[in-house]
Amino acid sequence: xxxxxxxxxxxxxxxxxxxxxxxxxxxxxxxxxxxxxxxxxxxxxxxxxxxxxxxxxxxxxxxxxxxxxxxxxxxxxxxxxxxxxxxxxxxxxxxxxxxxxxxxxxxxxxxxxxxxxxxxxxxxxxxxxxxxxxxxxxxxxxxxxxxxxxxxxxxxxxxxxxxxxxxxxxxxxxxxxxxxxxxxxxxxxxxxxxxxxxxxxxxxxxxxxxxxxxxxxxxxxxxxxxxxxxxxxxxxxxxxxxxxxxxxxxxxxxxxxxxxxxxxxxxxxxxxxxxxxxxxxxxxxxxxxxxxxxxxxxxxxxxxxxxxxxxxxxxxxxxxxxxxxxxxxxxxxxxxxxxxxxxxxxxxxxxxxxxxxxxxxxxxxxxxxxxxxxxxxxxxxxxxxxxxxxxxxxxxxxxxxxxxxxxxxxxxxxxxxxxxxxxxxxxxxxxxxxxxxxxxxxxxxxxxxxxxxxxxxxxxxxxxxxxxxxxxxxxxxxxxxxxxxxxxxxxxxxxxxxxxxxxxxxxxxxxxxxxxxxxxxxxxxxxxxxxxxxxxxxxxxxxxxxxxxxxxxxxxxxxxxxxxxxxxxxxxxxxxxxxxxxxxxxxxxxxxxxxxxxxxxxxxxxxxxxxxxxxxxxxxxxxxxxxxxxxxxxxxxxxxxxxxxxxxx
Numbered sequence: 001x002x003x004x005x006x007x008x009x010x011x012x013x014x015x016x017x018x019x020x021x022x023x024x025x026x027x028x029x030x031x032x033x034x035x036x037x038x039x040x041x042x043x044x045x046x047x048x049x050x051x052x053x054x055x056x057x058x059x060x061x062x063x064x065x066x067x068x069x070x071x072x073x074x075x076x077x078x079x080x081x082x083x084x085x086x087x088x089x090x091x092x093x094x095x096x097x098x099x100x101x102x103x104x105x106x107x108x109x110x111x112x113x114x115x116x117x118x119x120x121x122x123x124x125x126x127x128x129x130x131x132x133x134x135x136x137x138x139x140x141x142x143x144x145x146x147x148x149x150x151x152x153x154x155x156x157x158x159x160x161x162x163x164x165x166x167x168x169x170x171x172x173x174x175x176x177x178x179x180x181x182x183x184x185x186x187x188x189x190x191x192x193x194x195x196x197x198x199x200x201x202x203x204x205x206x207x208x209x210x211x212x213x214x215x216x217x218x219x220x221x222x223x224x225x226x227x228x229x230x231x232x233x234x235x236x237x238x239x240x241x242x243x244x245x246x247x248x249x250x251x252x253x254x255x256x257x258x259x260x261x262x263x264x265x266x267x268x269x270x271x272x273x274x275x276x277x278x279x280x281x282x283x284x285x286x287x288x289x290x291x292x293x294x295x296x297x298x299x300x301x302x303x304x305x306x307x308x309x310x311x312x313x314x315x316x317x318x319x320x321x322x323x324x325x326x327x328x329x330x331x332x333x334x335x336x337x338x339x340x341x342x343x344x345x346x347x348x349x350x351x352x353x354x355x356x357x358x359x360x361x362x363x364x365x366x367x368x369x370x371x372x373x374x375x376x377x378x379x380x381x382x383x384x385x386x387x388x389x390x391x392x393x394x395x396x397x398x399x400x401x402x403x404x405x406x407x408x409x410x411x412x413x414x415x416x417x418x419x420x421x422x423x424x425x426x427x428x429x430x431x432x433x434x435x436x437x438x439x440x441x442x443x444x445x446x447x448x449x450x451x452x453x454x455x456x457x458x459x460x461x462x463x464x465x466x467x468x469x470x471x472x473x474x475x476x477x478x479x480x481x482x483x484x485x486x487x488x489x490x491x492x493x494x495x496x497x498x499x500x501x502x503x504x505x506x507x508x509x510x511x512x513x514x515x516x517x518x519x520x521x522x523x524x525x526x527x528x529x530x531x532x533x534x535x536x537x538x539x540x541x542x543x544x545x546x547x548x549x550x551x552x553x554x555x556x557x558x559x560x561x562x563x564x565x566x567x568x569x570x571x572x573x574x575x576x577x578x579x580x581x582x583x584x585x586x587x588x589x590x591x592x593x594x595x596x597x598x599x600x601x602x603x604x605x606x607x608x609x610x611x612x613x614x615x616x617x618x619x620x621x622x623x624x625x626x627x628x629x630x631x632x633x634x635x636x637x638x639x640x641x642x643x644x645x646x647x648x649x
Contacts, residue, residue, distance in 0.1 A: 067109065076587060078111035078119060107594075108152060110587035113164045117172050120152055121195045151594070153199065157206050158435060158600060159593040162443060162582060166211075170220035173200060177227060190235050193228075197241050200224065204248060210434065221248065312453070313460055314372060316341050316354070317384045321634035322471075324385075325464050327627055328372070335368035341385050344628035357384045409625065410472055411484055417619045419495030421626040422465070422504045423563070427611045429458040430503070430563050438600045442573045443582075458566055462507045467638075468629040469511030473520075474641040475632075482645070483526040486512070490527075490535050497538065500562035502555060509542050516635070516642040523646070560609045564602060572599050 070078040083105045106123070108116055160169055177196045179189065200221070204211055211217045228242050312330055314337060317323040326340050334354045342349040354372075355363045363384070366372070372383065432454040440451040469489055476482045493508040511517065512535070518524075524532070543550045548568060555564060573596055580592040632638055 068106065070111075070115065076110075076585065078115040079109040079587065080106035080119070081109050083107050108590040110584050110589050110591070113160075113168065113588060114172055114175075116156065116588060116590060117169075117176065120156055121176055121192060121199065123152060124195045124198065126191070126194055126198060153202060154601070155590070155594045155597040157199075157203055158597040159439060161436070162439065162593060163588045166214060167216050169203075170216060174220070174224065174227075177224060186235075190237065193231065193235065193238065194241055197224075197228070197238075197245060201244065201248060207434075207436070210436075311457075313457060313464075315382060317357075317382055318345070318630070321637040322630065322632045325629045325631060332372050333368060334366035334370045334372055337372050337383070338368075338385065340628065344624065344630075345385075351387060352385055353388055355384050355386060357382055408481075411481065411488065413622050413625070414619075415488055415491040416495050417622045418626065419492045419499055419501070419504075421619070421622050422492070422496060423499045423501040424611065425626060426458065426461060426501055426503050426563050427561070429454060429461055430566075431607060431610075433458065433603065435600050435603050438570065438573055438603070439596065441570060442577045442596070455566070458503065459570075462503050462566065464629055464631055465504055465507035466511040466514070467631045467633055469508050470514050470517055470638055471630060471632045473517055473523075474638055474645065477645065479522065479526065482520070482523050486517075486523060486527055487531050490531050490538070493538055494534060497541070500558045502551070502558075502565045503563045505538075506542060506565045509538055513539070513542075514638075516638045519642060520646050560606055561611050562606050564606060569599070569602060 066082040068080045068082065069076050070080075106119075108119060111119070164172070173196055177193055179192055204217075204221075225245060228238060228245060232238055232242065311327050314326045314328045314332070315323045316326055316337060324341055324344055326337060326344075328337055328340065338352060338354045339349055341347075341354075342352055354366045356366060357363055434454065437452045437455040441455055444451070473482060473485050473489070476485055489508055489512060493505050493512075496502075496505040496508065541551050541554055551565065551568070555562070576592065576595045576599065580589060580595075582589055582592060632641075
């Protein structure tokens with residue numbers, strides 16, 4: 001067996017070692033302790049020297065031997081993995097100070113939700129100088145390196161919805177706060193309560209507005225606050241934590257909907273909480289309920305309601321296979337959308353109408369006050385802008401004059417300004433993504449749209465930029481102007497890389513590499529060698545070999561703020577999810593959740609600094625052009641345009 005532990009544990013082990021057992025010593029200071037050497041010698045132990053270039057734990061380590069299992073009623077409820085750490089005592093203010101709690105570090109391998117939470121609280125350290133915080137730095141939001149207890153806390157908060165609902169977590173936290181009296185010393189009870197308050201503070205800081213819209217969480221905060229008030233007489237040192245908790249309560253109050261129905265519902269839930277608390281006696285059996293990522297609606301519903309104020313992409317078709325991507329709110333009216341389309345197309349608004357086209361081909365004119373983004377509309381068909389006689393505005397195969405005008409507009413724009421407009425647009429979408437959205441996207445593929453709104457927008461934007469590059473090039477008939485467009489997009493891609501916008505960078509390169517564009521041999525032959533070389537160098541970053549090593553190495557060297565290539569990040573999370581079971585023997589596979597949380601934390605690193613001033617304010621025409629991309633989304637249509645420009649030989 002290979003043990004990685006401190007001096008006093010080695011003494012204890014030496015009394016129980018069986019013949020042939022190997023105990024590896026990692027720290028030279030331990031070897032220097034003559035008393036320990038003498039003690040081990042008396043127990044007929046031998047010291048084995050390993051080669052200098054071979055790590056002892058690699059020579060003797062056995063994962064099963066360094067694991068600790070906690071059993072209840074003969075069943076495993078928590079599995080921990082012993083890890084190396086420095087030998088040091090915890091300060092009394094952190095809940096330590098006793099000899100037996102000297103930095104024994106364990107990683108959670110698997111366990112029941114309740115036991116994982118118990119271990120998290122016992123492993124959590126409190127800094128007396130910080131107390132209860134509502135700051136992102138409290139669990140390392142601004143730091144790349146987290147302490148083991150911070151990592152466990154962050155992993156749990158990011159992934160808890162995989163194995164328990166928000167309501168379950170609220171109940172479990174109340175049970176931990178109301179731990180039965182007489183079961184622990186006064187100092188232990190105080191630290192347990194403070195740790196619960198600290199965890200709640202970090203939980204609300206991580207989820208922000210999402211939890212503030214949840215009535216169950218609001219009620220839980222109020223209930224917990226009442227218990228803290230009751231405990232002030234017995235634990236006066238909770239006063240400082242209480243003041244911070246009051247700030248948290250005021251934040252929730254500002255977000256509360258004060259309606260009679262909500263109040264009546266809260267009263268019912270309030271009674272439910274108190275009836276649940278009465279069951280928290282030590283004589284009552286705890287039953288672990290496992291959810292195969294059920295994601296109860298109590299959290300999801302409120303998030304969907306909160307997102308109604310957010311913006312979405314609205315596809316307004318100009319032809320059957322060509323549309324404008326318009327950024328609008330969920331409550332936008334037909335008049336507002338039509339105004340944006342007319343501005344982007346440089347048409348008079350009074351000459352256009354907005355219609356819905358059903359799948360059978362029927363058209364219905366929308367009235368100015370009609371809400372455009374609705375479930376009935378989405379289910380029945382799509383939006384189409386046309387002239388008042390319901391004829392199409394243009395045809396991409398015949399209306400060359402309009403297409404040439406668009407090409408001239410594009411060629412007249414500064415490439416750095418275009419790249420900057422793309423970066424600012426992408427950053428606004430990327431910055432709005434909650435880390436939890438990646439968890440939802442991975443575990444709940446079906447019906448997760450309302451829970452991954454911001455993530456879906458950025459993924460859609462990446463696809464649209466790729467189609468936009470192809471559309472602009474293939475709608476340009478003159479060879480000379482088409483060559484200029486290719487050069488321009490190569491420069492824009494290079495600028496996106498310089499601005500650390502890898503998402504748009506990948507989209508532009510993929511658009512140029514699409515077969516409909518790459519087959520234009522006459523066009524590429526006219527592109528100067530300098531630009532072809534630049535394009536080849538940019539292409540190397542998109543090389544998928546060795547698991548996209550070129551991209552990963554380059555992106556790792558970029559400083560924040562930066563925008564990753566989101567499809568690849570989702571691929572990494574999906575690979576971890578599909579390659580590992582979520583539950584092992586009815587225990588939560590927390591090793592898997594740690595790997596997923598570690599990957600998701602990349603978003604946090606990318607956003608440790610904010611994007612600077614929007615330099616496109618003085619270039620409103622560029623900003624409008626980029627915000628309303630003209631896109632052909634039919635691959636057959638795009639390839640048909642390619643063949644019309646350069647027929648097969």
